[in-house]
Amino acid sequence: MQEETRDSMMIGNEPAAVEEVREELLARASVPPRLTKEETDRRRAENELVLQATPHSLWYYSWRRLKRNRLAMAGLVITLILIIVAVFASELAPFDPDMQVLEYSTEPIGFHGNVLLTKSQVDLSQTIPIPIGEYRIQNNRVIYTTDDGRDKSIALSLLAGNRESDWHKTPIYYFGTDRYGRDVLSRLMYGARVSLTVAFFAELCSLVIGVLLGSIAGFYRGWVDDGIMWFTNVVWSIPSLLLIIAFSIALGLGMWQTIVAIGITEWVDMARIVRGQFFALRETEYVEATKALGLKNMRTIFRHILPNSLGPIIVIATAGFANAIIYEASLSFLGLGVQPPTSTWGQMIHDGYGFIAAGSNWGLTLFPALAIMLAVFAFNLFGDGLRDAFDPKLKR
Amino acid sequence: MLAFSIRRLIYSVLVIFGVVTVVFFIMNLLPDPARMMQGQRADLATQQAIRHELGLDLPAWQRYVRFLGDVAHGDLGRSFTSNRPVLESIWERFGATATLAISSMIIASIVGVGIGVLSAIRSYSLFDNASMLVALVGISVPAFVMGLLAMLVFGSWLDWLPVSGYMWEGGELHLEYLVLPMLVLAFRPVSIIARVTRSSMLEVMSSDYVRTAKAKGAPWKSIVYKHALRNALNPVVTTVSAWLAGLLVGTYFIEYIFDWPGIGLQAVDAISRSDFPLIQGTVIFSALIFVVVNFIVDLIYARLDPRVKLG
Numbered sequence: 001m002q003e004e005t006r007d008s009m010m011i012g013n014e015p016a017a018v019e020e021v022r023e024e025l026l027a028r029a030s031v032p033p034r035l036t037k038e039e040t041d042r043r044r045a046e047n048e049l050v051l052q053a054t055p056h057s058l059w060y061y062s063w064r065r066l067k068r069n070r071l072a073m074a075g076l077v078i079t080l081i082l083i084i085v086a087v088f089a090s091e092l093a094p095f096d097p098d099m100q101v102l103e104y105s106t107e108p109i110g111f112h113g114n115v116l117l118t119k120s121q122v123d124l125s126q127t128i129p130i131p132i133g134e135y136r137i138q139n140n141r142v143i144y145t146t147d148d149g150r151d152k153s154i155a156l157s158l159l160a161g162n163r164e165s166d167w168h169k170t171p172i173y174y175f176g177t178d179r180y181g182r183d184v185l186s187r188l189m190y191g192a193r194v195s196l197t198v199a200f201f202a203e204l205c206s207l208v209i210g211v212l213l214g215s216i217a218g219f220y221r222g223w224v225d226d227g228i229m230w231f232t233n234v235v236w237s238i239p240s241l242l243l244i245i246a247f248s249i250a251l252g253l254g255m256w257q258t259i260v261a262i263g264i265t266e267w268v269d270m271a272r273i274v275r276g277q278f279f280a281l282r283e284t285e286y287v288e289a290t291k292a293l294g295l296k297n298m299r300t301i302f303r304h305i306l307p308n309s310l311g312p313i314i315v316i317a318t319a320g321f322a323n324a325i326i327y328e329a330s331l332s333f334l335g336l337g338v339q340p341p342t343s344t345w346g347q348m349i350h351d352g353y354g355f356i357a358a359g360s361n362w363g364l365t366l367f368p369a370l371a372i373m374l375a376v377f378a379f380n381l382f383g384d385g386l387r388d389a390f391d392p393k394l395k396r
Numbered sequence: 397m398l399a400f401s402i403r404r405l406i407y408s409v410l411v412i413f414g415v416v417t418v419v420f421f422i423m424n425l426l427p428d429p430a431r432m433m434q435g436q437r438a439d440l441a442t443q444q445a446i447r448h449e450l451g452l453d454l455p456a457w458q459r460y461v462r463f464l465g466d467v468a469h470g471d472l473g474r475s476f477t478s479n480r481p482v483l484e485s486i487w488e489r490f491g492a493t494a495t496l497a498i499s500s501m502i503i504a505s506i507v508g509v510g511i512g513v514l515s516a517i518r519s520y521s522l523f524d525n526a527s528m529l530v531a532l533v534g535i536s537v538p539a540f541v542m543g544l545l546a547m548l549v550f551g552s553w554l555d556w557l558p559v560s561g562y563m564w565e566g567g568e569l570h571l572e573y574l575v576l577p578m579l580v581l582a583f584r585p586v587s588i589i590a591r592v593t594r595s596s597m598l599e600v601m602s603s604d605y606v607r608t609a610k611a612k613g614a615p616w617k618s619i620v621y622k623h624a625l626r627n628a629l630n631p632v633v634t635t636v637s638a639w640l641a642g643l644l645v646g647t648y649f650i651e652y653i654f655d656w657p658g659i660g661l662q663a664v665d666a667i668s669r670s671d672f673p674l675i676q677g678t679v680i681f682s683a684l685i686f687v688v689v690n691f692i693v694d695l696i697y698a699r700l701d702p703r704v705k706l707g
Contacts, residue, residue, distance in 0.1 A: 238686075330649065349544065
């Protein structure tokens with residue numbers, strides 16, 4: 001009202017300015033200059049794209065963050081290579097890991113062997129290597145010099161295969177040989193198999209125990225929680241390694257015993273994290289909604305709360321996997337893990353480390369040690385990257 | 397404070413009770429000790445006599461009650477091999493382990509916190525990236541691998557330090573024997589403490605009160621050391637205490653490799669000789685130390701940070 005009066009007064013008082021003011025007002029009120037048709041179309045198409053694009057999940061953004069983390073990707077690649085080596089060990093290994101050539105005991109790195117392959121009299125599909133110096137063929141027999149310089153001969157029919165290239169081999173031991181003349185590289189490859197298998201199943205075992213106990217404690221709280229947390233603290237108070245050793249002695253030594261021993265000891269961290277997640281998530285609206293809908297507790301736990309705690313669970317599980325590799329190696333170093341003749345990294349170190357004091361054959365200790373370090377380091381790199389990728393505090 | 401202490405004490409006793417029960421359960425799964433003591437050739441009568449003497453012919457619950465009573469009186473049984481009381485053997489060796497563990501933890505705390513703080517105030521710098529990568533190596537290398545590599549490099553190749561033996565040799569102190577095992581033992585805790593300190597510092601440095609301190613123009617040093625570090629130390633103290641407790645009882649491999657006569661070396665020997673009472677005693681003793689250290693740390697913690705008492 002007042003505005004209007006003032007305006008009309010103004011117009012009344014200064015008639016000459018009326019036209020000017022009106023033009024000014026019109027200019028202000030007018031829409032911005034019309035867009036060209038192309039521009040309108042372009043903007044419409046752009047908006048349509050935005051509208052059509054579905055919002056991405058947490059997984060999508062986590063994976064995108066992870067992909068940008070070069071160290072984590074390096075860890076992932078090394079881990080994948082190790083898995084491939086473990087799975088295809090029998091195809092990739094240059095030698096049978098258990099094949100002993102006693103004459104080639106503790107040979108250095110890059111040693112060239114020189115052997116004749118003979119058919120085994122016991123099992124025709126097997127071949128037995130005989131280390132030689134020189135050889136020549138004479139009247140269906142091969143005359144060769146043995147390691148200690150004596151001349152011996154063997155009938156051609158006893159040799160494996162028909163052509164000379166079948167029965168005469170000069171294999172290269174890239175990482176040298178151990179005390180029994182077994183190829184270190186092949187044993188390392190088979191060792192990866194044991195290490196990763198034990199770590200995987202042990203972690204799976206502790207994942208199941210930890211998630212189960214953690215979610216029950218976190219969901220029901222009260223005395224159930226008190227009881228479970230008491231038990232968790234009891235297990236936590238006993239030094240892990242001693243507990244694992246005690247379990248594996250009690251169960252007997254071997255592959256599955258090692259898996260169970262590590263698995264039933266290493267669930268403590270997982271139980272604690274899952275419990276903490278449940279404490280936090282129980283207060284959220286969507287969990288309240290499941291109550292309002294009258295869903296069963298089990299359904300709420302497994303379909304609604306657990307999937308939303310997957311990030312921290314995966315992070316703890318990767319760390320647990322890396323630790324399981326360490327525990328497996330430690331156990332077999334003490335001779336309490338998977339038993340010989342199966343080759344394991346820890347046991348290889350144990351067999352080799354006696355040479356350190358003598359200052360010779362350091363490869364026997366160094367290579368398996370590097371294998372363990374590489375495996376655990378790669379997995380930890382990946383795990384660290386995962387933790388950063390799942391961390392909601394970091395920006396997209 | 398008193399009520400809190402009593403509550404924690406009762407809880408600690410309950411945990412120890414749980415440990416003893418778990419140990420009893422596991423020991424029940426082990427092979428028959430009467431046979432282990434006498435070997436394969438023992439005749440049945442001798443075995444029966446030993447079983448009776450050890451009370452193994454009693455039903456499980458009676459043995460359990462008896463076991464609880466013995467442990468409560470500090471009787472952990474006698475070693476199969478030396479026939480000495482287990483507690484005595486462990487106590488005698490504990491000094492060597494404690495020396496190693498405590499000296500390691502002192503070094504690890506100082507170096508770890510130092511690296512963590514430097515990394516945090518220069519985050520994503522070359523120093524930060526390099527030290528965090530080394531720290532990741534530190535947590536990736538098993539203790540025995542680290543020990544062997546150190547022996548190989550510093551003992552065999554460079555020949556700087558002795559590779560095995562105890563520092564008390566014929567009544568004289570040879571500190572050079574302590575250096576290698578101590579440093580090797582410290583490597584993993586240094587890595588973990590550095591990582592914890594760094595992430596805790598980063599969190600605190602982005603908090604409101606540090607921003608306020610910056611805004612009011614407080615000198616940089618005082619912001620870092622007075623405002624940030626003091627508040628960032630909480631998780632670090634937890635880590636240090638957990639590791640001290642862990643090291644006091646878990647230096648098996650380092651002691652084994654460096655021939656250091658502590659409870660770890662004794663335990664490894666006991667394992668190789670199937671000396672079950674000694675293993676069992678070491679487990680219970682270790683858990684006891686662990687719980688006691690944690691109890692003390694809890695009390696100190698509650699004193700320093702009143703929020704703990706409420707939780």
